[in-house]
Amino acid sequence: MSRLAAQKLVQRRLLAPSLNCTRAYHPIAKDYVAPVTIAPLTYTTDSLQSKLLDHCLAHNVPKYGFKESAISESIKELGFSPSLISVLGASNSPSFVHSSPAVLELIKYHLVTKRHALTKDIPQENIDHNNGLPSLEELLIKRLQMDIPVGGQLTDLFAQLSVPSQYLMETALPELFNLADDMIYFSSERDHFDMAWYTKRLGVAFTYATSKLFMSQDTSPNFEKTMEFAHDKLHNVMKLGDYYNNAEEFAWYTLMVSVNLVKSQLARK
Template sequence: MISKRLIAGSRIFARGYRPAGFEYINPINSRGPLKYGKDSPQYKVLSHTLAKSVPMYGFNERAIVNSLNELGYPSTMLSVIGSSNGPSFFHSSPALMELLKFHLVDKRLNLTENISLETPVDQLPSLEHLVIKRLEMNVPVAKHLSQLLSQLSIPGPFLVDYSMPELHRLSDDMIYFSTEKDHNDFAWYSKRLAVSCAYVSSELFMAQDRSPDYKETFEFAREKLHRVSTLGEYYNNTEEFAWYTLLSTINLVKSQLARG
């Protein structure tokens, strides 16, 4: 495993540990786990849904249908969106699963789209800046975050193949494209788990936050990052994240079965 190296104020990129390095070759056309580009109907519908319909209706099929109608696409296109996704026990449709995936991937890539591979180290943003910026991206859909997080953590292939990997890719990107000191070997995993925990805890806090402009959420996130970066609480955060995943999964299964 190879960590990032800094030489003469600029970065030498050798990221053997990254499973998706192609994302940085051409981020305009390469959308990672998404199988379509920005000029595709799927991208146009899902980006419109996320920006215009989700703030009104939440993360559900109704939001996608609303955008299909506004963009003039036939409602039958709903069956095409997300057709590559496998069946899920709890999710209502492959189209909804694709919307959730689109939200995770698109926001992650947009977070660092203005940082090039040649950006000097002294011009990189701080880890705190990137975490706060990513949380700010949630503001338009903040009242639907509980719904989003509950769907992302439902046990099944989607959780294993997309929800968890995207969370850790986000943490990886925020560390890699910031001034945060990087590590190798086991410290690499523990630090990313710690940042993942800090971020998802902040999203959970944001879902319940009623303070003006989500001020308390951003204060909560800064405190979490302070503990990770300054106090080095990698073990505690990793343990906390594991318990969060376990308990939320159990509670979600119970609530879903009760509804059935």
Template structure:
């Protein structure tokens, strides 16, 4: 079975005309890996966010290291509106860059394998494997996850147009590339919202975890995901309740982080 046929059979249960028509290879980012934006943000995330956090200071440090002028700063977040809590558009773009590139990172090799195989030969990993692989990618910035989650939970345009959709895409990709059984009905939405809630909870736990190599975070994540899949919680209740649970998870993150 071709990749396109496999994709149609497994993914297109929701209205998304752009699923196989993304103009940019790192959709929804509006630039490619050969662009100046990508160069600056990638360098910021790798070399300066671990020290400074998700803020303009990290971006400015990156611009100085790359010997670029400060005028680049205003162009980085041109697609974003400032949040009402004065989070700069460039910082919002840095957060979006982190979310998108880490999502692609966990499936890049699997995407190549899937494109060159059929259903019978594709060796799909477990959902738990992909879930924990994504948490592993948080380790370099784990001391700043509180700040990240706080930015993501600010009510406004960025939450609605970037944070929540990207969280949904992450859950969608983890199910799609894993050996998890899927279903072309209401359970499709329910499952992804439940997985998204589990991931938000795990990141919140990781933000406060002081155990060696974040061992307790991965134990917590495994238990959370197991509860979702083993008990079938994504098949119960109503869509409104599931979205309520997701939003409450994010609001809980915000309220907890304000106490840190």
């Protein structure tokens, strides 16, 4: 099944009938709606994991950051068993900067669900006829605005994402490129089917990444300067073909963050 088809199937699973309900003796479609996942997540949108991480992102990440304490606080507030945190990120390898698998799962959930929410309401017929689609800039700005509630925690987020690791290669970078692919596919931007396909997605990916980096240091009201920066950066990449400089800037920043983060961890020992 294609990723687009899977996205169309994402919906809340219907609640199972109670014991007092009478079940029909003939097949009814809603009785057989299977739970679905949003790849690369491995649990359904109505699972305990999703409920916990949704609550954590909305209520505790803005206060505590992308840390285990934010997850623990949500577990307490929701009345879940404390043992849930030990299995939450079982599929993730621990980070050498002491980010637990559960924290890495929280970050993954944030990236994946925001990417999905960005385009889930765009009708398929609009895509088929290339009619009524948002512009690439509109999708870029919308995605940045989704992070305003956690804007004060973006430095912490990037510090964990930028560390060279298995998580960076298998989760962070693939999600960045999936986001760029979605923004182009679901926008009115003309697509290409040659080498321009790769360069355009690389340019959009790093436009988003550098805009997010700018956002982590932005103190303007409602991140207005970030939105202006994103507009200018996208124009330079898409109209002037500034792919190389954009990628170079991001790579250099990633290197410096990684070096400084390792130094800070060594200094604590």
